[in-house]
Amino acid sequence: MAAILRTVGIVVVAAWLALLLAKEKFGPEAVPVTTSLLGVGLALIAAGIALGFLGRARAAVARSRCARCGTAIPRGDVYCRQHFRDTIDKMRDSQRK
């Protein structure tokens, strides 16, 4: 979604630049260039970047919480120290039986 917004924004800005070049060549009467098109393009790019940043931030927050109790833990870990130890102890017990 974020990537699509960014791509569409870049295309709109590129189209605006193409219109600007056409205006230089054929004169302002032949090619009406609106600055609002540039605004729309830049807004789309900004929205895409903001959405991508939000998604990444949300994923980072979701990753740094214990799967059982929800305590903050280092990035990449699944459980907090207590629950990590519990899980290993349970695995050991089940293998012993």
Ligand SMILES: [Zn+2]
């Ligand atoms: Zn925990």
